[in-house]
Amino acid sequence: MSNAEKKKHHIVIIGGGPGGYEAALAGVQLGAQVTLIERNGVGGAAVLTDVVPSKTLIATAEAAQRVSHATTLGVKFSFAGQIIKPKVEIDLGVVNQRLLDLAASQSSDMLETLMAAGVRVINGTARLDGNHHVVVDAIEDGRSERMEAKTIIVAVGAHPRRLPDAMPDGDRIFTWTQLYNLTELPEHMIVVGSGVTGAEFASAYNALGSEVTLISSRDKVLPGNDDDAADLIEHVFRRNGINIYNNTRADKVVNTGQGVEVTLADGKVIKGSHALIAVGSIPNTEGLGLEEAGVSLTESGHVEVNKVARTSRANVYAVGDCTTFLPLASVSAMQGRTAVFHTMGDVSAPTELRNVASNVFTAPEIASVGWSEKELNEGKVSGFVEKIQLNTNPRAKMQGIEDGFIKLVCSTGGTVIGGVVVAPRASDLIYSIAVAIENRLTVDELAKTFTVYPSLSGTISDAARALHRPNI
Template sequence: MNSATSSNRATHGRQRIVILGGGPAGYEAALVAAELAAEVTIVSDEGLGGNSVLWDCVPSKALIVAAEAMDWVHTADALGVHLASGLRPDRNVVDFPKVATNVLALGANQSRDIERRVAAGEIRVVRGRGRLSGSHEVTVALSDGGSEVLPADYVLIGTGSTARVLPFFEPDGERVLVGQQLYGLPEVPERLIVVGSGATGAEFANAFTRFGSEVTLVSSRDLILPTEDPDAAQVIESSFERRGMTILRNARAVGCERRGDEVVVTLKDGSEVVGSHVLFTVGQVPSSGDLGLETVGVEVNAWGGIDVDAVGRTSCRWVYAAGDVVGRVMLASVAAMQGRTAMWHALGQAVQPIRWDAVAATIFTDPEVATVGMSSEDAAQEGVPIETARLDFRSNPRAKMIHGTDGFVKVHAQIGSGTVVGGVVVASRASDLIQPLAVAVQNRLTVAQVAQTITVYPSMTGSVAEAARMLMARLDA
């Protein structure tokens, strides 16, 4: 065993923080802890940023931007702007290996930026896999061999999640795929079957349809994006089918088989779907195994997530957990805030628990679907009386200019107080447009305050203010 002299050096009263995992939960927690003068060590067997930056969130969204470029060419042609070479929009081709190389390079570049921020904070990074090995102790199996013992006053577990693999399929990286494996394909799949119609499945189905794949989306529900606003899901379905995608509704995959250069997905009703490739997007599983949790009494729930309280503390008082490994809301932004909150609490700062009724999220389809706060279903379940206003973008001048009239803004406000409790935006840049509503929900602003804020003209945000004015009038009536 290697000497742990470096990690056992005198701390002069500094708290020793060991963080397992270098994803958004881990590196954001590390930065906060370092700002509070703690001695911080991150244990990670991959580049900082984790799957989110290297393989998942950053590359997948960059892939979507590349796919959007196909539509930019078509839009430019419709506006009368043409390439000097005379290349027609319907003849554009996709160099997929170059696309994949570029998006992975972007992820690696972002990871290096995080490494520099961490280094500037004098945070130590140990390459390897760590596990709880005793009271206030982590043992690391180092990537280059050997091991090291790290004493810790507090440990944060931020080991993320992995793609769920069901018993009837085995990813091979060639034709039966999970998300990370897409980037190794030599070309755009000719006929891609996407199993799973949640956020990830919808995003990839959208991107590869734009790239020219013949996409079949297998949805186990009667509407895709089953956890989203039904009106938003209907807009996305219409957009998908207009672009030529096939959506199989109420269809549950129960089998998968490779037959030469084809894959065959069997559905519960006995029918088969044949394609050149299949992508399974059936959820994520918390990476909570082999961490030594049982050694110190950290409890794991039936789904494999680590149970935590409102500030991220586990059943072992000196161990915290944050991000996907908790298994609650698997978003990079949420993981980062969970990591920060855990460190603020551990290091004695005043902190408020995360408000789960104010989380903003986006699905990067075309158009995008962004949400914040309560849905109408949430409000009904919790007995909160609300009034809702919806305004379509088809009358918005900016939307007309950019050929982005699909979609709407929807605002939910509490009857009586007029407080904004939730909202939905479906638009080409909904991820940006949701921010005014996110600020309103987080700060409990009223529709009057949103409506009376001057907006730019012409702009998409003008419709957000206009929807608030509609609600303002209704609530005052």
């Protein structure tokens, strides 16, 4: 594509979350004219109401937990020369204001980056008018504009699913986007839903000092994760005092004025001070004119896309939580770049979901990538598994880490094809395994790579060495 053709290539992006943001920067980098429309703020839900604020809250919970456990490492606290037992108190109003300020700052930084790069950013809403035009309604002045686009990228994200008999009110009953209005720590938080979001908030509020009850419709928390990891987290939750109800559903959640009452499917009523409804999300695709433009959607409203984020219309792409791909910020960002590379004729490697590393920010964290042990046991792939408990690691002992493990999966030929890390900062530790999978390294190649002694990553090398098969 010539430079003149690139400048004529107008990319219109609806949604400024991680996918839309990365797509915009990639488009400008390749010489296209780029317009991005975002209704709430650059960064979208990921920055303003989801990933950034929730992980900031979790970081505060981790700090509180470290202080509480410091005495087990020989750290003593004193006041006026007298040794005292530390009592951690949380000013949730200050915590929430900090995380909202941080989210707003991150959004502002992203907006400045886009504008400096030459992206036209419009604060407004948009819908497709056919597959080559977008109608934009600006929020500031209410003006409408119909613009022609050679490529349209839909990156509108998703919103929390609501239950008719457990409607969030922002007072006592919340979605995860409403929690940051709290000014006082909940006395008893009842979490409905034991997926990633429910488990993360249950872990965080427990560490902050709330009583927590977790209601799971499945036989264990985190049902989609590695079985050993899910079992460990449930064990840690129960040990830390979290009340867990498995194999049951919340039929109704009521704000009584002084608290909440949650009625379970068996008729049992659980009383608490607040409730969090974490039962999945719904794509923000309604009213966008997608079906009228010939873009295929699933029954749930998700946009059907292929590995380069292309929809059923050749010039319309979709990325992020509104699509049939994994609802992860990292995947959305990769999809955004890939979509632009593809439409601009640049080198575009298809997104391989098998190679995507994901993380659950509980305490400890759970990170995973590639083929799972369950899939190996089901015969979907052939290979070997090695699991090493983290309490045998010298650095873990030094830090007082008792819970966690490293699990490595390799093919029968010795290629690294999967891994699970359950540990503090598992989100960082999983990277070396993800690199090994992406580059088809063998366990021997991974094992001969030097690690620092002592380090938690040393156990990854230990697992790789244990999977060595003699060439006899």
